C-alpha cells in the first residue's frame with residue numbers, strides 16, 4: 006500500500022537547507038532528551054542531579070524550534086489555512102481571487118514584521134534575565150533565536166509575494182483590466 | 192449587549208481574516224492586533240505579543256504533539272497500517288456485512304496507535320474503501336463507514352486533540368486518555384450496529400469466514416504494530432513513563448522496527464523527521480498565537496461576560512453542556528479542531544469551573560462534538576482526504592456522510608448526558 | 623487596564639488556586655478596598671492561572687497588562703536571582719528568620735530597585751504559605767532514608783543541587799502530572815507544603831509525610847509601579863493600609879490552616895513522621911548551599927543567617 010504523506014520540502018538554496026536542517030535537528034534533539042530522561046531515571050544512571058535539565062531544555066527547544074519550523078512552513082506553503090472562501094473568489098473571478106490572495110499575503114508580511122519587532126524588543130530587554138530554574142539560560146537568547154527565525158519567515162513570505170505578483174496571468178489580468186479601464190476612461 | 196458587540200468584533204475579525212486565506216496562526220495574531228488598535232480593546236502592546244511567543248509554548252506536555260504525530264507518520268511508512276487492516280479482516284470478516292465491520296474494527300485497533308482522524312482516513316481509508324468496493328458495496332456506504340469510523344481514532348488514546356485540551360485546560364493527560372476509552376468503544380459499538388442495519392437494509396451479504404490458521408498468521412504479522420498500544424496505555428498505567436514519554440518510546444520502537452524490517456533507511460527517516468517537524472511546528476505556531484488571543488479575550492473580559500451570560504441563563508451543568516454541544520458542532524464545521532481547542536479552551540475553562548462541570552467530562556464531550564466537523568462540509572479535513580484516496584468526487588463523499596451523522600449524534604448525546612461514560616475509568620483507575 | 627469610565631479598576635491576578643494564603647489575601651483585598659473606597663476602586667481578581675504561569679504573569683505586569691499580583695516569589699528569581707536564596711531548600715530554617723532577612727535594609731537596598739526597574743513593587747509583608755516537607759512510601763527520618771529515591775522536584779537548579787547533595791535522585795515531573803506519576807511509580811517521592819498534599823490528594827498515592835521542614839515557603843503581593851504611582855496620595859495610603867492588613871491576616875490564616883491540613887492528611891491515612899533529624903538534612907545539603915553562595919548568591923550564608 007502506498008500512503009502519500011510526502012510534502013516534498015524545498016532544499017533549493019543553502020539557506021533553505023540550513024533552516025530546514027536546524028529545525029529538524031532541534032526536533033530530533035527533543036526526542037533524544039526525552040528518551041535520555043527515561044533512561045537516566047529508569048536505570049538510575051549515576052549522573053549528578055539526575056537528568057533534571059533535560060526537561061527545561063526540551064521545553065526551550067520546543068519554543069525556538071516552533072518558529073524555525075514555521076519558517077520552513079512559510080517556504081513550503083505548509084501553514085494550515087482555510088482556503089474555502091478564497092477558492093470561491095478565484096472560481097468566480099480569477100482577478101478578484103488574485104487580489105484577495107495578494108491582500109492576505111501583504112497582511113501576513115505586515116503581521117510577521119510586527120511580530121519580529123516584538124521579538125527583537127524582548128530580546129534586547131531581557132538579554133540578561135535568566136530563565137526560571139536554569140540560570141545558565143538567558144531569556145534574551147531564546148527571544149533572539151525566535152526573532153531570527155521570524156526574520157527568515159518574513160523573507161520567505163516576501164518571496165511568496167513576489168511569485169504571486171509575477172504569476173503570468175495576474176499581470177496579464179491587470180493589464181487587460183488596465184487597458185480596458187483606460188478605454189472607458191477616454 | 193456588551194458581550195454581543197465585543198464578541199462580534201472579536202470573532203468577526205478573525206473569521207474575515209480566515210476567509211482571506213491567511214495562515215490560521217497569522218489570522219489569529221492579526222485579529223489580536225486589530226482589536227488592540229480598535230477603540231474597544233486594550234492598547235497595542237508589543238510586550239504582550241513577545242510574551243506569548245515564549246510563554247505560550249513553555250510546557251513539557253506539549254512535547255507529546257511531535258511524538259504522537261511522528262508515530263502516525265512512521266506507522267504509515269513502515270506498512271504497519273496495512274498489517275492492522277489484514278488482521279482486522281481475518282477476525283471480523285465472517286459476520287454479515289463483514290467487510291464493513293472490518294472497516295470499523297481496523298479503526299478501533301489503529302486508534303490505539305494514531306492520534307488524528309486524518310491519519311486514520313489517509314492511512315487505512317484507501318485499503319478499507321477498496322476492500323469494500325471489491326466486495327460489491329456502493330460508493331456511499333463504503334465512504335460513510337470509512338469516514339465515520341475515522342473519528343474513533345482521536346477519541347481512543349492516544350489522541351492529539353486530547354493532548355492539546357489537557358495542556359490548555361491544565362488537566363492530567365493520562366486521566367483524559369483513560370476517559371476517552373469507553374466513549375471511543377461506545378462510538379465503535381453504535382456505529383457497528385448502525386452499519387449492520389444499513390447493510391441488511393441494502394441487502395449485502397456475508398463475507399467469507401477464514402480459518403483459525405489464517406487469523407493466527409495475520410495476528411503474527413500485525414503483532415509488532417499491535418504492541419504499540421500495549422506500550423502506550425500499559426506503560427502509562429504501569430508507571431514506566433508519563434503520557435509524553437510514552438510517545439517518545441513508541442517513536443523509537445517504530446524506528447527500530449522499521450530498520451529491522453527494512454522499510455526504513457537513514458534517508459527515509461531523515462525525510463520523515465523533516466516533514467514531521469514541519470507539521471508539528473506549524474501546529475505549535477498556532478498555539479502560541481492562540482494563547483495571545485486568549486489573553487486579549489481576558490483583557491476584554493470576554494470569559495467573565497460569557498460566564499455571566501451562561502450562568503445567568505442556567506446554573507445546571509447538564510443544560511449548560513447541552514448548550515455547548517451544538518455550539519461546538521457548529522464551530523467544528525468552519526474551524527479546524529486544533530485551532531478551536533486552542534482558541535476556546537482558555538476562554539471556557541473559568542466558565543466550566545463556575546458551572547461545576549467536570550473538566551475531564553467536558554473535554555471528551557467537546558472533542559467528540561468538534562469531531563463531527565471533520566466529516567462535515569465545508570471544511571471537514573477527512574472529506575478531503577477521502578476524496579484524495581478514493582475514486583469518489585467530493586460531492587459524493589459529502590452526501591455519503593449524511594446518513595452516518597445519526598450514530599455520531601446518538602453517541603454525543605449519551606456521552607454528554609451520562610458523565611460516567613467518560614469519567615468512570617479515570618476516577619476508578621486513576622484518581 | 624486601569625482607569626475605565628469612572629473610578630479606578632485594578633486587574634489582580636494569581637497563578638494559585640482557592641485555598642492558598644495568597645489567594646485568601648487577594649480576596650480580602652478586593653472586598654475591603656471596594657468597600658472602603660465606596661466603590662470608587664474596583665478589583666477584577668482572576669486566580670487559578672488565567673494569565674498563565676507566574677513568570678509569565680510577572681512579565682505581563684512589566685508590560686502593563688495587569689496591575690497587581692498575589693502569589694509566589696518568581697519576581698525575585700527573575701530580576702534579583704542573587705537574592706533568591708531565601709526560597710531555596712535547606713538555607714533558612716523558619717518563616718520568622720526569612721521575614722527578618724527580607725525586611726532588612728541589606729536585602730531591600732539591592733532587590734527593590736531591581737524589581738522597580740521592571741515596573742514591579744513589593745506590596746506589604748511576606749505571606750506565610752507553609753513548611754515544605756517530604757512525601758514517600760517509606761518513612762523518612764535521616765538523609766540515609768532518601769538515598770537514590772526518585773524525587774519529583776520543580777526544575778530549578780538550586781533545588782536540584784541541594785537535594786542531590788542530600789542523596790536523593792531528582793526527577794522532573796510537571797505538577798499537573800504529579801499525582802499520576804506518584805501513583806504509577808514514575809517517581810517514588812515528592813516534597814511540598816501541606817496545602818499541596820491536600821489539593822492533589824496525595825494521601826491516595828503516598829503513605830508517609832515526613833516533616834523535614836526543609837523550606838519555609840512564603841508569598842507576596844505585588845503592584846505595578848506604573849499603577850501605584852498613578853494613584854493620588856490618599857488612595858496610596860488606603861492601598862498600603864489594606865495591603866498590610868490582609869497580608870498579615872493571610873499569614874495567620876495560613877498558620878491555622880496548616881494545622882488543619884496536617885490533620886486532614888492524617889485522617890486520610892497518611893502517616894505523619896515527626897521525629898525527622900532535620901539538622902542532618904541541612905548538614906548533608908550544606909556543601910551544595912555553600913557552593914551556591916560562592917557562585918550565585920549575594921553575600922555569605924553566615925551574614926544572612928545572623929541578621
Ligand code: NA
Pocket residue numbers: 301302303304305306307343344345346347348349350
Ligand atoms: Na487514538
Ligand code: NA
Pocket residue numbers: 294295297298315319336337338340341
Ligand atoms: Na475505518
